[in-house]
Amino acid sequence: MLTFTTRRLLLAIPTLLFISLVIFLLLEASPGDPLGDVPLTVPPEVKERMREALGLGSPWYVRYVLWLKQFFWVEPLYWFDHVFGTQFSAGMQRIISFQSRSPVFDVIAQRVPQTLTVVGFSYLVGILIAIPIGIISAYKQYSWFDQLGTFVSMIGFSMPTFFTGVVLIIIFGVKLQWFPSVYDTTLEVRDWNSFWAQVRQMIMPVTVLALYNAAQISRFMRASMLDNLGQDYVRTARAKGLSEKTVVLKHVLRNSLIPVITVIALGLPAVFGGAIITEQVFKVNGLGQLLITAIHGNDIPMVLTLTFIFAILIVLFTLIADILYGILDPRIRYD
Amino acid sequence: MTETRRQHDLSVTETVEASSVAAGITPGLPPDDPLHAGGETRSQWRDVWRQFRSHRGAMVALVLFVSTILFVLVGPYLWTIDPTYVDIRARNSGFSVAHPLGTDQLGRDMLARLMAGGRVSIAVGLTAMIIAITLGSLIGLVSGYFRRMDAPLMRLTELFLALPLLPLLLLMVTLFREPLSQSFGPAMGTFILIVSAIGATSWMQAARIVRGDVLGLKEREFILAAKSIGTPAHRMILRHVLPNVLSPIMVAATLGIATAIITESALSFLGLGFPPDFPTWGRLLYDAVDQMVMYPWRVILPGLFISLTVLCVNYIGDGLRDAMDPRIRGR
C-alpha cells in the first residue's frame, strides 16, 4: 500500500501540471474579457492600455509559465517569509487578481473561514444524517420509514437550492423573523451571545445544503446496503448465529461503504469549492461566490488558482478513496 | 472448504441466471407455465414484468410517469394556445376558463408553457442522464476491470472533475452553437448542444462509483469462477459485472435526471439554452422564484412536475431493480 501511495503521489505531479495547463488554456479560449465591465464610452485605445497593464500583452505561454513560477515558487516563499520572518520573497510579484489587484491568496484566505464553517459543517451534518437513514431504509425496505425517507430525499434533491433557500428566507427570515437573511462574515465568536448569533445565521444555509447532500448520500447508502443484504455471506453470518446488529453494522455496512466513500470523496473537495448558489442566496460570500464573481469578471489568475487548488484536493481525495477501498475490502489490490 | 464449494455452486447458478436474463431463455429450469414452455414468448422479461407489477409503488409511478409524458406530448394538440404568445391584457390572471392554470407576468398561458416546458425538460433530463450514465458506467467498468486502463481513465476523470464548469460551457457554446444549429436546425442544434454539455460534464461521479464497486466485485468468487472457465472479457463485463453494479447506477441515474433538469435552467443563464421565450420547467421555476410570495402557483406547478418526474423515475427504478434481481424475484 505504501509503494502504491508513493507511486500515485509521484504520478500526481505530472497529472496536476497537465490539469493546470488544460485549465489555463480553457480560460484563455473561453469568451469573455476582464475589461467587460468597463463603460462603453471608454475608447478602445484606453482599453488596450488597461489590458497591457494587466499583463495580457504577452503571449499565453509566457503568462502560463509566470503563473507556474508564482504558484510553486513565489507563493511558498512568501508564506515561508511570513512564518519565519525571512526576506526571500522580497521584490517578487505574487499572483495578483485582475479584479481587486491584490494577491489572490490573501483573498482566498479571507474566504476560507466562512466556507468551511457553512459548507463544511453542512456536509458533515449531511453525512451524519444520511448514513443512518440509508441503513434503516435498506434494512426495513418498503416500511413507512423507507417510503418517507425516499420521498423526502427525492424532493430534497430535485428542488434546487435557489428555490429551497428562498423559501426558508421568506418563512423564517421575513415572516417569522427568527433568523437573519444576510450572513454576517464580520461576526466574531467571543461569548455566548455572539456564538448564538453565529448559530442563528448558520441554521438556514446549513439546513439547505445538508438536506441536499443527505438526500444524495442516503440514496447511495440505501442502494448499496440493499445489494449486500441479499448476499449469501449475510445468510451465512446469520446462520453462524451472529447477532443481527453485528451482521448489519459490521458485515453489511462495511461492504456497502465503497460507493458511499466514493461519493463523499468526490463531495469533500467540493466543500472547498463552496456552494455557489447557496452562498449567493444567503450572502455568505465564501469561496463559491469568489469563484463565480472571478469567472464573471474573467479574472484569470483568480479562477486558475482556485480551480487548481480544487484540482489538488480532487487528486488527493480520490487517492484517499482508493486507499480506503483497500482497507474496507482487503481483496482489492492495486499492485 | 465446503463454504467455498457452496459459494462456487451458487455463483455458477447465478452466472447462468444472469446470462439468461440477457439471453432471454430459461435453460434447464422447469417452466412455470407449461403451455409456453420453450417458446420465445415465455421469456424472462415476462417474469420481470410480473414481478414489477406486484411492486405497488413502481406501478403507481409508472402510471403517473406515462400520464406526465402524455400530458406534455399530447397536451399541446388539445390545448392549442401558443406558449410564447404575449397577451398583456391577460397578464397575472389567476385560474380561469380561458387560462386554467393562470398566466405569467406577460400574459402567457401557464398550462401551455408547462406542457411545452415539460417536453424539453423530460427530453433533456432523460437524454442527458442516459449520456452521462452510459459514459460514466463505461469508463467506470473499463477502468475498474482492466488494471492497465485504470490509471489513464481515472486521471482523465480527475481532469474533468477539476475543470471549471462555467468557462467550459461558455467555450462549448462559442465553438459549437453555430455549426450545430446550421446542420441540425436551431432547435435540434440547441438540444444536442445542451444534452451533450450536461452529459459531458456529469459522468464523473458515476464513473468513480462504478469503478469502486467493480474493483471489489472482480475479486469475488463467482467472477473468479466465471473467469476460470474462460469467459471472454466483454461477456464478463456485460453478464457478470454490470448486473451487479446496477443499483448504484440506478441511483446515479435517478439523481442525474433531477440534476439535468435543473442544470438546463442554469444553462439558459449563460445564454446557452433554448431561446429566452421558450419555456422549460427549470426556467419556469427559476423565473418565478422572485414572484413566489405574490403568485405561489407559478413556483409550485413547475416544482411539482420536476419532483413528480424524479420521484416516478426513482420508484420505477426501484421496481425494475427488484424485478430484475433473481434473488428477490419470486419471493
Add this chain to the structure above:
Amino acid sequence: MKKALVSALALMMASPAVAERGSDGELRVLYWQAASVLNPYLSTGAKDVDPASMVLEPLALVGNDGALIPVLAAEIPSIENGGISEDFTTVTWRLKPGVTWSDGTPLTAADVAFTADYCMAPGFGCAVLAEFEGIKTVEAVDDRTVRIHYGAPKYPPLQAFVGGRTPILQKAQFEPCLGEAGASCTRQNFGPIGTGPFRVTSFEPGNVSTFEANPHYRDPAKPAFATVTIKGGGDAMAAARAVLETGEFDFAWNLQLAPDIVAPMEAAGKGKLVGSFGSMVERIELNQTDPSPALGKERSTLAHPHPFLTDPAVRRALSMAIDRPILAELAYGPAGKPTCTIVPVPLDFTSGRDDCLKQDIQGANRLLDEAGWLPGPDGVRQKDGVPLRLVFQTTVNAVRQDVQSLVKQWWSEIGVATDLKTIDGTVFFGGDAGNPDSRARFLADAQMFTDAFYLPDPASFLEEFVCSRVPNDENQWQGNNSVRFCDPDFDARMAALNQTGAARERHRIAKEMTDMLTADGHVVLPLIHRGMIGAHANSLAGILPNGWEGSLWNIADWSRAE
C-alpha cells in the same frame, strides 16, 4: 418648475437640526455587487466608485440638473471668472481653504497635479484616461491653485477631476504607485486616504467593507453616522428584501426588479424606493451591415450592407410597432421612463422629439405596404425574396427577456419574424477578438443594451457613432460603433462639435446628431430612460437622488430620523 420645487423641498428635509458628528451610530448598506477595489482609477464600476466616493472627493461634482457643484474647489472655473482661458486651452482651479486629509495633513495643489500624473503615467492602465485626454501638463501654481494645460482648445474644458470617477488622491500615499507599480499597490488601493466624510477601517474585496467618520472632515457636524458597513453579495431581490421586509439594512443599491414584485414590498411600510435618473438609456441597435453566416469573415462589415435594415421604412416601422410606455410600465416601473432619445439629459442637449411614444401598428403596416414589403404565405413580409426575419440578441437578464418577448410580439404584428437570443453579460460586453457573441462583433440583426455617459456633455458619447469607430477585422473588432452607422454628414457634425465652444451652438449640433440616429434615422431605437433605484429604510433621512453621481454621493448629509 415642479421638479425644482421638489428638489428644494428635499434639500430642506435633508438638513435636519444641527447634529453632532457620529451621533447616529451605524449605517448598514447593501450593495448586491460587492466592491473589488476602492480606487476609481483602477475600476469605474458603480460598485467600486460608490464606496470610494465616501472617502475620496473630486474638485467638483455634477448635480442632478447637470450643473457642477464645487467640492474641493472654491468655485467652478468659467470664462467669466477667468478660470477657463478665452482660447479654451487652460483651466485654473482654486482649492477650498483649510481642507485636510483624514491623516491631518493639508490638501495642496501638488496632490491634484500628482493625481493627473498618476493616471497618465505610462504602463499604469488608468481606467479613466479618457477624461484626461488632451492634457499636456497639470501645474501646481501655488498651494491652492492648480492649472491644467491642454495641447489644443478643449471642448468641454471641465473634465478631469469632475465627478466621483476622477477624485483627488493623496500624493504622499500614492507616490510609490506611479506607473507599472500601480497595479499591485494593494494597501493603497484598499485603503486610500481621502478628504471625504469617512475613512476606511477594513476592506475585503468582493465581500464587506467598513468605514468610520473622518475626524478631520471639514464640516465639524458631519457625518451623522459614526460607522458605515457596506455588505456585498446576493442579488437585487434579496437586497430589496433586506431593506424593505426584514429591515436588516438601511440602504440597498440598484434594484432592477419587476414593478409588480417591489410594489407590495414597499407597501409593507418599512422603507421607500428612491430613483435617480442619469443618462442611462436602454436602446435597440439595428445592424446596418449584413450578419448572414454565408459571408464568413466579412459578416457584419461595411462591405455588405444589411439586406433590409438599411431601408428607412423598415427601421421606422420597427420603431413605430414598439409601445414604449407599456414597456416602461410592465418591465421597469419606477426604474424607467419611455424615451425617444439616447441623450435624455442634460435637458439643453435633448431634442424634444417624442413622436415615438405612441405605438402605431396600423401606421407601421401601412408604411411597410407602401415600401413594397408585402406579407408572404407565412405572414412574414418580404420583398424580392428577402423576408423580414431577424435575430434579436441581448444579455441574460429577467427584465430584458420580458422586453424581448414583448417586442417580438409587436414585431410579429407587423409581419416581422424574430428569433430571440441571449448571451451572458460578460461575453456580450467582452472585447476579445475571437468572441462571436460580443456586442461589438454583432452577429445578429438587432441587439439591446444600456449605454450611458458620465459628464453633462454628450460629445464623447456621440463620438461612438462616427464611421472610424466601426468595429472591423483590422481593429480586432474593437470600437464602439457597434450599430455600424456610417454617415459623412454625421462625421462632419462631430468634427464641428469638437471645434465649438459656444454652449448654444453645441446644444444645436448635438441635437441634430441625436436626431440623425434616432428620431429621423431610426438606426438606434431608444426605449427606456433608466434610473438607478435604491431602497432606504424609513428612518434614513437626507438621501438626494443624483443621476450623475453614485448613490452615496451625499452620504455626509445622511442621518437617522426618528
